[in-house]
Amino acid sequence: MKILVGKNYDRVSEMTANIIATKVKEKPDAVLGLATGGTPKGVYKRLIAMYNDKKIDFSKVKTFNLDEYYGLSSNHPQSYAYYMKTNFFDYINIKEENAHIPDGLAQDIDEECHRYEQAIKDCGGIDLQLLGIGHNGHIGFNEPDDALHTSTHLVNLHEKTISANSRFFGKDEEVPRQAITMGIGSIFGADEIVLIASGEDKAEIIAKMINGQLSSKLPASMLQIHKSLTIIIDEPIQKHLYAEGVLKEQLKVV
Ligand code: PGA
Numbered sequence: 001m002k003i004l005v006g007k008n009y010d011r012v013s014e015m016t017a018n019i020i021a022t023k024v025k026e027k028p029d030a031v032l033g034l035a036t037g038g039t040p041k042g043v044y045k046r047l048i049a050m051y052n053d054k055k056i057d058f059s060k061v062k063t064f065n066l067d068e069y070y071g072l073s074s075n076h077p078q079s080y081a082y083y084m085k086t087n088f089f090d091y092i093n094i095k096e097e098n099a100h101i102p103d104g105l106a107q108d109i110d111e112e113c114h115r116y117e118q119a120i121k122d123c124g125g126i127d128l129q130l131l132g133i134g135h136n137g138h139i140g141f142n143e144p145d146d147a148l149h150t151s152t153h154l155v156n157l158h159e160k161t162i163s164a165n166s167r168f169f170g171k172d173e174e175v176p177r178q179a180i181t182m183g184i185g186s187i188f189g190a191d192e193i194v195l196i197a198s199g200e201d202k203a204e205i206i207a208k209m210i211n212g213q214l215s216s217k218l219p220a221s222m223l224q225i226h227k228s229l230t231i232i233i234d235e236p237i238q239k240h241l242y243a244e245g246v247l248k249e250q251l252k253v254v
Contacts, residue, residue, distance in 0.1 A: 001210070001223075002230045005238045005251045009198040012232050013042025015254060016130070016196050019230070020047060021056045023128045023192075029060040031120075033129030033187070034088075035140075036065065036080045039196055040132060044088040051092045058094040062123050064116075066131075066140035067181035068102040070109075070154060078168050079104055102152065102180035109180070113152040117186060129190035133197055136160050137205050137218035141181035148216045150185030154178055184222055192228040195220070203240035206233060211246045 006012040020043070023030050034040070050056045065080055074081035081101045089099055100119055106112035120126060131139050136158060142148060143158045155178065157165075162175050169175045187193070197206050209220040210231070223229050233241075241247040 001226075003210075003247070003251060004230060004232045005253045006198075006232060006234055007253050008234055009042055011254060012196055012198050012234050013046050015232055016040075016043045016194055017046030017050065019194055020128060020130070021050055024056055024058070024061055027127060028057065029062070030127045031062045031064065031123045031125065033126040033131075033182075033190055034063050034065050034084065035130050035132050036067075036083045037132045039198060040130060041087055043130065043196070048088065048091040058092045060098075061094055062098040063094065063100060064120055064123075064126060064182070065101040066187070067179050068104040069176035070104055070178040070180055071176050072104045074101070074104070076104075104180065106180070109154045113154070113180065116152045116180075116182075120182075120186060120189070126190040127192065129187055129193045131187070131193060131195040131220075131223075133195060133202065133205055133209065133220050134161060135164070135201065135205055137209060137220045139184075139187060139195075139220045139223070141179040142184055142187075142219040144217045144219060146216060148219060148222070149183040151183040152180065152186055153183055155181050184219060188222070188226060190226075192230070193223060193226050194230045194232060195223065196232045197237060198234045200236040200240060202233075203237045206231070206237055207241055207244050207246045210241070 006015050068080045072079040102116050103112055136144055141155050166172055166175045212221050214221050235253050242250050
């Protein structure tokens with residue numbers, strides 16, 4: 001596990017975008033695993049700027065998003081398909097058929113989950129997976145539970161997640177209660193994982209993720225044993241990790 005520290009959110013975004021850009025330069029047909037939420041928005045902004053400066057070409061890149069709300073169509077403003085379009089895909093030259101997101105309106109869930117897993121395999125697996133982390137330690141929508149699912153599956157969202165997401169929806173009853181998410185095994189299959197977190201409110205869960213026991217009650221803890229995990233945090237998180245003794249020494253802030 002490697003930990004990198006950026007001074008602030010902008011630096012975290014820039015460092016992450018640079019890692020992704022380097023991967024795409026090395027391998028123009030790279031398969032990227034992508035995440036939604038507030039944290040990755042800065043990464044997408046940076047990548048769009050690099051694309052506009054002709055420093056990166058997405059014409060052969062394939063992407064797989066971690067998750068999608070169950071019951072939302074791809075043009076629902078709160079769907080993750082819509083998020084990806086409006087925060088990233090509409091501004092780069094990725095081919096529509098190369099950008100994969102689970103179908104939130106799939107009639108046959110089992111078939112959709114199977115299709116998604118197979119599509120990842122057919123592309124040769126994920127080269128680089130970008131992750132955020134929820135305050136409850138979820139990755140994708142793999143919520144704390146008695147057991148973890150390996151592959152793409154339908155999940156009941158936790159109250160904490162539903163209330164965290166309710167700010168984006170008009171009425172509480174409109175917040176989806178279920179989602180389709182890649183499983184821990186699907187995420188683990190990635191050659192390289194980059195998890196990003198910024199803001200002091202994420203410090204405690206990052207500390208638990210790095211230092212805690214591997215547990216299905218803290219899905220992100222499983223990443224401790226991934227062969228190539230990079231965690232990119234900001235300075236306030238590093239301060240907390242150091243104060244708590246999770247980091248024995250302060251790392252250089254880039
Ligand atoms: P956030 O979400 O970036 O909006 O905090 C992260 C997550 O829930 O995975």
